[in-house]
Amino acid sequence: MPSSQTPPAGATALDPTAVRPDIADARIHRVPAAELRATLERLKGEGFGMLLDVGGADYPGRELARFDVVYHLLRIGRTATTLAEVGAPDRVRVLCAVGEADPVLPTVTDLWPSADWAEREVYDLFGVRFDGHPDLRRIQMPDDWQGYPLRKDYPLRGPALERTPRPSFALKSNVAAGTPASGKTAAALQRQIAQARGNSSFAPGSVPAAAATPAQLAQQPVNLKTEDTKS
Amino acid sequence: MTTAIPESSYSVDVVERSANRMVLSMGPQHPSTHGVLQIITEIEGEIVTKASPEIGYLHTGIEKSAENLFWSQASTVIERMDYLSPLTNALCYYLAVEKLLGIDGEIPPRAQQVRVLLCELSRIASHCVWLGTGGIDLGALTGFFYCFDLRERILDLFEASGGARMHPNYIRVGGLGRDLPSGFLEKLDGVIAMYGPRMRDVRRLLQKNPILQDRMIDVGIIAADDALAWSLTGPTLRATGIPYDVRRAFPYGGYEAYDFDVITRTEGDSYARFLVRLDEMEQSMRIVRQVRDALKPGPIAIDDTKVMPPPKETIALSMEALIHHFKIMTEGFRVPPGDVYQAVEGPRGELGYYVVSDGGNRPYRVRTRPPSLYNLQALKGLAPGNLIADLVVIIGSLDPVFGEVDR
Amino acid sequence: MALGSGGDFLLTTVDSVARWAQSSSVWPLTMGLACCAIEMMTATAPEYDIARLGSEVFRASPRQADLMIVSGRVAQKMGPIVKRLYDQMADPKWVISMGACASSGGVFDNYAIVQGVDTIIPVDVYVPGCPPTPDGLLYAVNLIQQQIKQGGRGGILARA
Numbered sequence: 001m002p003s004s005q006t007p008p009a010g011a012t013a014l015d016p017t018a019v020r021p022d023i024a025d026a027r028i029h030r031v032p033a034a035e036l037r038a039t040l041e042r043l044k045g046e047g048f049g050m051l052l053d054v055g056g057a058d059y060p061g062r063e064l065a066r067f068d069v070v071y072h073l074l075r076i077g078r079t080a081t082t083l084a085e086v087g088a089p090d091r092v093r094v095l096c097a098v099g100e101a102d103p104v105l106p107t108v109t110d111l112w113p114s115a116d117w118a119e120r121e122v123y124d125l126f127g128v129r130f131d132g133h134p135d136l137r138r139i140q141m142p143d144d145w146q147g148y149p150l151r152k153d154y155p156l157r158g159p160a161l162e163r164t165p166r167p168s169f170a171l172k173s174n175v176a177a178g179t180p181a182s183g184k185t186a187a188a189l190q191r192q193i194a195q196a197r198g199n200s201s202f203a204p205g206s207v208p209a210a211a212a213t214p215a216q217l218a219q220q221p222v223n224l225k226t227e228d229t230k231s
Numbered sequence: 232m233t234t235a236i237p238e239s240s241y242s243v244d245v246v247e248r249s250a251n252r253m254v255l256s257m258g259p260q261h262p263s264t265h266g267v268l269q270i271i272t273e274i275e276g277e278i279v280t281k282a283s284p285e286i287g288y289l290h291t292g293i294e295k296s297a298e299n300l301f302w303s304q305a306s307t308v309i310e311r312m313d314y315l316s317p318l319t320n321a322l323c324y325y326l327a328v329e330k331l332l333g334i335d336g337e338i339p340p341r342a343q344q345v346r347v348l349l350c351e352l353s354r355i356a357s358h359c360v361w362l363g364t365g366g367i368d369l370g371a372l373t374g375f376f377y378c379f380d381l382r383e384r385i386l387d388l389f390e391a392s393g394g395a396r397m398h399p400n401y402i403r404v405g406g407l408g409r410d411l412p413s414g415f416l417e418k419l420d421g422v423i424a425m426y427g428p429r430m431r432d433v434r435r436l437l438q439k440n441p442i443l444q445d446r447m448i449d450v451g452i453i454a455a456d457d458a459l460a461w462s463l464t465g466p467t468l469r470a471t472g473i474p475y476d477v478r479r480a481f482p483y484g485g486y487e488a489y490d491f492d493v494i495t496r497t498e499g500d501s502y503a504r505f506l507v508r509l510d511e512m513e514q515s516m517r518i519v520r521q522v523r524d525a526l527k528p529g530p531i532a533i534d535d536t537k538v539m540p541p542p543k544e545t546i547a548l549s550m551e552a553l554i555h556h557f558k559i560m561t562e563g564f565r566v567p568p569g570d571v572y573q574a575v576e577g578p579r580g581e582l583g584y585y586v587v588s589d590g591g592n593r594p595y596r597v598r599t600r601p602p603s604l605y606n607l608q609a610l611k612g613l614a615p616g617n618l619i620a621d622l623v624v625i626i627g628s629l630d631p632v633f634g635e636v637d638r
Numbered sequence: 639m640a641l642g643s644g645g646d647f648l649l650t651t652v653d654s655v656a657r658w659a660q661s662s663s664v665w666p667l668t669m670g671l672a673c674c675a676i677e678m679m680t681a682t683a684p685e686y687d688i689a690r691l692g693s694e695v696f697r698a699s700p701r702q703a704d705l706m707i708v709s710g711r712v713a714q715k716m717g718p719i720v721k722r723l724y725d726q727m728a729d730p731k732w733v734i735s736m737g738a739c740a741s742s743g744g745v746f747d748n749y750a751i752v753q754g755v756d757t758i759i760p761v762d763v764y765v766p767g768c769p770p771t772p773d774g775l776l777y778a779v780n781l782i783q784q785q786i787k788q789g790g791r792g793g794i795l796a797r798a
Contacts (some may be wrong), residue, residue: 014568016587016595021569023330049459052574055585055598070585072572072600076459076475089480093572113612114462114605117286140290140637141750142715149295149749156292156299158749259719262668262698266675267716288716289672292750308745314673360676379683397673397769634672637713 015062017095026072026091036096037106040071044111048073048092051108054118056126058152065099067128071108103128125150251276255619259288263368263623266633268607270622272614279622282614284607289637297597301563302328303404305594309584310398312599313635315360316353318389319577321402322346324597326483327573327586328404331566334533341529342406343485348419348522349392349401350484350575351515355426356385357578358512365505365627366437369446374436381429384422391415404564405539406532419523426516434509447502451613451625454499461612462605465580466511467629469495470503477576484575488525489518501628508630538564563592572600579603579630599638603631653789660704660730661786663692664779667703669723671710674737674769678709681772688772691779700726705782706759707775711739712752724759732785734778735761738768 017030031039052072060066075090098105107130108115119130120139127148130136138145147154258269267288273281293312297305309324310317329335359382363375386396391412393399401408437443453463455471468475476493478486494510496503532539540559541552558564568590574583580602587596606629613625670678681688682696697703700723712720724733735755738744741764743753755761762785763778 014589016568016589017570019568021331021333021567021571023569023571025330025572051462052581053462053583053585053598053600055600057587057596057598070598072583072585076473076480089475091481091572112462113460114608117604117608138287140287140715142287145714149292154295154749156295156748259716260669260698260723262696267671267713288713288719289711290713290715290750291672291711291746292748293746295750296746296748311673311745314676360679364679376684379680380685383680383683383685396771397676 015059015064017068018064026093028093028095030095030097033096033098033105036094037108039094040073040108040111043073043092043094046075048075048090050074050076051112051114051118052091054108054115054122056122056128056150058126058150060152065097067098067100067103067126069096069098069105069122069128070094071096098128104131106130107132109133124148127151252280257619257622259285263626265364265626265631267637268626268631268633270610270614272619272622274619277618277620279614279617279619282610282622284610286604286607286633286636289633291634291638293638294597294599297594299593301592302566302594303559303563305597306402307398307400309597309599310400311634312601312638313357313577313579313582313603313632314397315357315632316350316578317398318346318349318353318402319575319582321400322350322484323573323575323577323582323584324586325402325404326575327571327584328566330571330573331569331586331588332404332538333567334405334535334538337533337535338406338484339530339533340485341527342531344522344526345392345407345411345531346402347485347489348519348526349389351518351522352385352388352422354515354578355512355519356382358508358515359385361508361578361627361630362433362437365630366443368623368627369443371437371440371443374433377429377433377436381422381425384418384425388415388418388422391418403532403539405535406530410531416523416526419519423516423520423523430509430512438506438509443505444502446620446624447505447628448500450501450617450621451628452498452500453609453613457609457612458499461609463580463609464602465577465606466494466504466507467580467606467609469493470507471499472497477574477581481574483573486518489521491515491518501624504628504630565590565592574600577602579632579635580606582635599635601635601638603629603633603635607631607636657787657789661692661783663694664705664732664782664786665703666693666696666705666707666734667700667723667727668696668698669706669708669720671708671712671716672739674709674740677769677772678707678736678775681775683772686772686776688776688779691776691783693779700724701728703727704730705732705734705779707734707736708740708755708759708761709736709769711737711744711746712755712758713750714752717752717758720755721758732762732782733759734763734765734775734782736765736775736778737770738766741766744768 029039050073052074055070057068057070058066059068071094073092096105105128107119109119117139119133120136122128123130123136124138124140125148137143141149147159252273252275255272255274256269257272258264259267269285269288271283271285272279293308296308300308306321306324310321312320326335329338359378363378366374389399390396392415393401453471455473458468458471458473464475472495474493474495479493491514494507494514496507536555540556545552546556566588568588570585570587572583572585574581581600582602583600585598585600586594589595609629610625614622617625680686706724706727708720735741739746739751740755743751745768747753752758763781765774765778767774
């Protein structure tokens with residue numbers, strides 16, 4: 001079973017994006033960072049008017065640069081009113097690799113305003129910066145968070161400093177430790193048991209001597225009346 | 232832990248403070264933001280001049296968690312993204328994994344039918360929550376009770392089939408976890424019978440209600456071009472006139488076999504989105520009825536014991552079954568390397584998963600394309616010029632789920 | 639009840655009436671975070687109906703609420719907010735930690751989730767489940783009511 005105490009090594013020399021399985025999900029282009037904007041502008045001109053998603057991935061071991069930023073584009077008709085006029089929609093996937101030394105890519109928020117938050121998220125979780133982004137700051141993690149969580153060398157449980165301490169349960173609640181789940185205090189429960197066994201005098205906290213066997217206890221009538229609230 | 236929200240999280244510069252202008256932080260705890268959303272609004276009196284939504288208050292690290300779990304375990308965390316329709320998340324993820332495994336053409340028809348059935352029921356249940364809570368935002372409390380009662384009957388079906396009301400984790404690679412229990416179809420017939428009169432009541436309460444119409448018509452109008460620029464999908468997009476539905480555009484999971492209409496409107500305002508979702512519920516029920524009639528007994532998962540554990544009963548009888556079961560439970564199965572993008576039509580729009588496998592027994596990367604993230608971004612453009620009360624209506628009509636937005 | 643003098647008798651009667659009143663109208667704060675929030679909303683719906691236990695309304699303002707039901711996973715960004723809201727509630731106040739994520743981090747043992755809201759605020763009742771059924775939440779409110787009737791004033795005694 002996978003254990004979250006020892007996350008698996010994430011580095012892989014393999015580049016999964018270079019393995020092209022026989023799946024017809026999108027046309028795929030891999031472009032270097034210098035050609036990214038030109039490619040995306042060209043695709044937008046060809047009718048891919050919707051940017052579906054900008055996502056990141058981290059491949060620490062591969063020969064190609066470490067980070068992949070993946071752009072998913074969609075082409076659908078804009079003025080069509082019937083499904084027949086829309087025609088067959090089309091998908092394209094553009095992958096762009098950036099190295100870890102200086103992970104910077106040009107922003108596409110001027111082409112598609114929806115890239116705003118998506119690029120911020122890639123920055124927040126991977127550390128890839130986007131040149132020209134109007135407001136590049138963390139979006140998912142608090143502003144003063146150190147590190148980029150979705151990188152493969154970032155521990156699953158976070159840095160040791162931030163790990164919240166395991167609580168001491170007894171201190172955190174005013175209900176005494178060991179209180180049975182029914183809400184009655186231990187003393188009240190003892191009193192009820194003592195009453196059932198016919199003990200007239202009872203010292204709170206002490207275990208009744210000469211314990212009856214379970215069979216004998218089962219024979220005795222149990223007082224099921226609700227305890228008063230002054231216990 | 233610090234109790235102060237850092238100043239840098241405000242992306243609004245307060246230059247001057249006039250008598251009427253102020254910066255108001257709506258959320259992250261707020262009854263009408265449909266979850267943990269903080270909107271830093273700059274308002275003049277009651278009118279919003281700028282709205283800056285801040286998200287991340289529910290960031291769960293699901294994608295990182297999924298990288299540390301086996302392929303079939305990752306769906307437990309992935310289901311918790313869009314928590315109003317968990318099976319949709321699971322279906323999309325498993326379709327992607329099945330494509331990488333190369334078994335997407337071998338899913339048995341009964342498994343596909345039940346998957347479609349449960350996903351459409353999920354859609355109806357999710358829209359019930361949207362409708363109920365959207366009504367509450369406007370003060371219409373009765374609709375909430377009617378809708379949640381309908382949702383209860385649907386959750387009964389999830390509990391009967393998968394074991395849990397929400398997050399049933401019923402879908403597996405190659406089909407389903409187990410077959411539908413006896414009595415399920417009778418329960419389903421009860422839901423189908425209940426649906427018509429119940430939705431008639433809800434429509435009578437809400438659809439022609441003058442207060443609702445007053446608050447929703449011409450509020451939050453989105454033009455079709457803007458919808459594309461903002462990457463809107465789902466009912467939000469279809470209410471602007473663009474008939475894009477992933478079930479029609481890129482059919483998956485057996486949807487080609489069913490008859491349903493793609494509901495579109497052209498006005499693009501909150502009322503149009505309201506009507507689109509109402510009519511979508513009807514279409515979903517139409518699909519549910521078709522599936523109900525088409526259901527036939529048969530296998531519920533592929534026969535490949537490398538990915539699908541053999542039936543539990545065979546473990547005591549067959550050594551191979553025991554070994555396969557053991558290996559799948561302790562080691563998981565390996566998925567050939569590659570990457571794939573799979574999308575489904577969730578209740579909020581196009582839910583997509585970009586799944587990368589490095590050949591191992593865990594996902595290397597699961598990137599979610601969350602429809603609510605992009606739908607919610609439109610708020611930046613929609614809010615200015617509207618009243619604060621309209622802001623509430625707009626958020627309701629965009630129907631965001633923050634498990635998905637923040638992941 | 640006749641434990642002391644007549645004066646004690648009068649005060650304990652007032653006390654018990656006050657506790658009965660408090661326990662019969664515990665008003666929760668709307669602190670819906672994630673999936674558990676949907677089950678919390680379902681607990682207000684007709685099938686489970688938390689109103690019959692006295693939680694007639696969920697108050698949006700912490701100043702007006704007695705009970706904070708932390709329903710859902712608490713992210714790193716949300717932690718300070720939960721603490722601030724708890725501080726803003728007026729005494730006496732109680733906290734239900736609903737669901738596995740609020741109680742201990744749940745399925746998410748990772749960097750992003752606070753591993754149990756009781757590391758931030760004192761909790762009176764924990765509800766297991768992912769999400770717990772609304773029945774579980776109703777039982778938790780029952781336990782809070784029992785605690786109130788026994789004189790518990792929320793995590794006050796645990797807070798120095």
